[in-house]
Amino acid sequence: MYPAKFENLIAAFRRLPGVGMKTAERYAFEALNWDEETRKEVERSLQQISEIHTCRICGNLCDEDECEYCKDPNRTDHLICIVQSPKDLQALESAGVFNGKYHVLNGTINMAKGVLPSDLNIDTLIQRINENIDEVILATEPTVDGETTALYLTKLLQGKVKVTRLANGIPMGGHLDYSDARTLQRAFQGRTNAQSE
Numbered sequence: 090m091y092p093a094k095f096e097n098l099i100a101a102f103r104r105l106p107g108v109g110m111k112t113a114e115r116y117a118f119e120a121l122n123w124d125e126e127t128r129k130e131v132e133r134s135l136q137q138i139s140e141i142h143t144c145r146i147c148g149n150l151c152d153e154d155e156c157e158y159c160k161d162p163n164r165t166d167h168l169i170c171i172v173q174s175p176k177d178l179q180a181l182e183s184a185g186v187f188n189g190k191y192h193v194l195n196g197t198i199n200m201a202k203g204v205l206p207s208d209l210n211i212d213t214l215i216q217r218i219n220e221n222i223d224e225v226i227l228a229t230e231p232t233v234d235g236e237t238t239a240l241y242l243t244k245l246l247q248g249k250v251k252v253t254r255l256a257n258g259i260p261m262g263g264h265l266d267y268s269d270a271r272t273l274q275r276a277f278q279g280r281t282n283a284q285s286e
């Protein structure tokens with residue numbers, strides 16, 4: 090047995106996905122070699138985990154009340170782009186294809202895994218839809234779950250607001266965060282009215 094505090098460190102690393110006992114042990118030894126500055130930086134980041142939460146308006150990751158995109162006065166309020174994760178939001182931002190507001194679902198509908206619409210950030214989306222919104226763009230990923238979610242949202246929002254879906258530039262089963270900027274740009278520009286069938 091190692092000293093208890095070192096065992097705790099190993100146990101902490103083991104919580105990460107894909108990290109087994111041997112790897113956690115290696116990480117823990119590595120951490121012992123960090124210089125003071127690095128160690129303090131890591132300690133500070135871990136202490137601040139509880140300060141990271143979701144934006145009260147859009148559901149994006151944020152460490153204040155509202156995220157930087159919701160607060161940005163240079164972005165149009167008339168367009169809302171719906172993404173399934175903060176990672177996808179970042180992918181669209183890096184591609185520079187959209188200058189409206191976002192809404193992050195934080196998941197997709199998956200009946201087999203028991204993920205229902207009520208588990209997603211949909212209630213606040215409905216609250217955001219008013220006469221000010223010209224268009225809602227569905228940018229969920231072209232996977233079975235992403236399509237199921239897009240279909241559900243299309244039915245839910247139809248009649249309330251114009252709903253469009255990204256064009257099929259992204260290959261089926263592909264991920265927005267792995268798509269290059271040009272592909273995302275084309276998918277965005279070629280968006281079409283969402284079909285509810």
Ligand SMILES: [Zn+2]
Binds near residue numbers: 147156159160
């Ligand atoms: Zn926000």
